[in-house]
């Protein structure tokens with residue numbers, strides 16, 4: 101009897117220990133989850149994270165395939181994030197948010213790789229938001245009036261945007277920006293260059309003209325990709341949101 105009680109007590113003790121272990125493990129997991137860094141969080145030792153897409157990966161079909169998004173967002177964009185986190189690890193930049201890192205590293209010859217990866221993260225996030233399912237076509241009346249006032253006509257805007265995107269030699273971006281006189285402008289940048297670093301310009305919209313943005317769907321026909329972007333994908337709401345920021 102005495103022996104049976106000993107075994108009983110031992111089992112009771114082991115059970116309690118197991119329950120406590122599970123409970124503390126769960127608490128630890130939960131706490132870790134809560135401590136996960138947020139995008140642009142300024143607190144120390146945070147990591148830059150890949151922002152969520154503003155739509156499903158197949159939402160831009162049939163114009164931009166899920167395959168392109170899988171590579172472009174899932175591989176290219178993610179790689180810039182991984183590279184940047186490795187480059188700024190244990191440096192003073194690890195406590196900065198993405199926009200600060202882009203601006204600090206711009207025009208600093210010792211931080212070229214940091215700038216390239218940081219700017220590419222920012223540019224790509226801006227690009228995903230520059231498109232939407234069922235986008236494209238003519239903007240709403242107030243933005244249309246602004247375009248007509250600054251470019252002479254909507255057709256002029258379309259032609260200038262297309263020329264800018266098509267004529268960017270090699271990899272780069274074409275942008276709609278607001279200049280210091282509150283006038284809409286179109287400009288192009290090479291590689292990772294971004295108007296974010298120019299305090300006189302406010303970026304409003306962009307199209308990625310790196311080949312990885314369109315090659316799987318359009319092969320070398322960049323002009324077709326730019327046409328599709330204007331006719332079916334451009335997110336005028338994003339320009340409007342940026343204009344009032």
Ligand SMILES: [Fe+2]
Nearest residue numbers: 308310312313
């Ligand atoms: Fe890209």
